Amino acid sequence: DVKVTQSSRYLVKRTGEKVFLECVQDMDHENMFWYRQDPGLGLRLIYFSYDVKMKEKGDIPEGYSVSREKKERFSLILESASTNQTSMYLCASSSQGRPNTFGSGTRLTVV
């Protein structure tokens, strides 16, 4: 079974802090994704990577950046956390043409 592991289940950060969310997958998938999920808005794609050091903006990239230095690891960075970034963050991975497998999510609260 593919395993996608997110480093933290719950996180509380202060406004203005730099926040790192880490995601690791163990199945050599080319594609990795970061989504956020909010009530009534569903899952929205923040950033996407289809190869090491490659990244593409998703639907809501503002306020976020990403890093993919190794194939198995995809990091989401909030440069200066704001309260409107309080959300559930979900990492996913997939091989080409296959559906996503998700990590268990990080519930981030920015106070």
Next chain:
Amino acid sequence: RKEVEQDPGPFNVPEGATVAFNCTYSNSASQSFFWYRQDCRKEPKLLMSVYSSGNEDGRFTAQLNRASQYISLLIRDSKLSDSATYLCVVNPPRGGGGNKLTFGTGTQLKVEL
């Protein structure tokens, strides 16, 4: 128009009932379709892919209607454990690398005794 639209529900049904959800998508060039299940405060998990000819997995049947641009999920003999949110997922062509799925906001199902 949203790329993927679903009735949010909730659908409250008695145990043993048959329930069906529909989902419409806007991009007629979309190539692949899926249903995911998401339990409260958990991550989405793949329930089943949806094939052009329709497909069945136990009590679950998925169908695709390309002409009308909708997909459906039918659950027969509902169990209490089927209570969850069901996400309709479409893979529209977006260009760039890789495949980027578009998720509906989900339909909530509550199965009751």
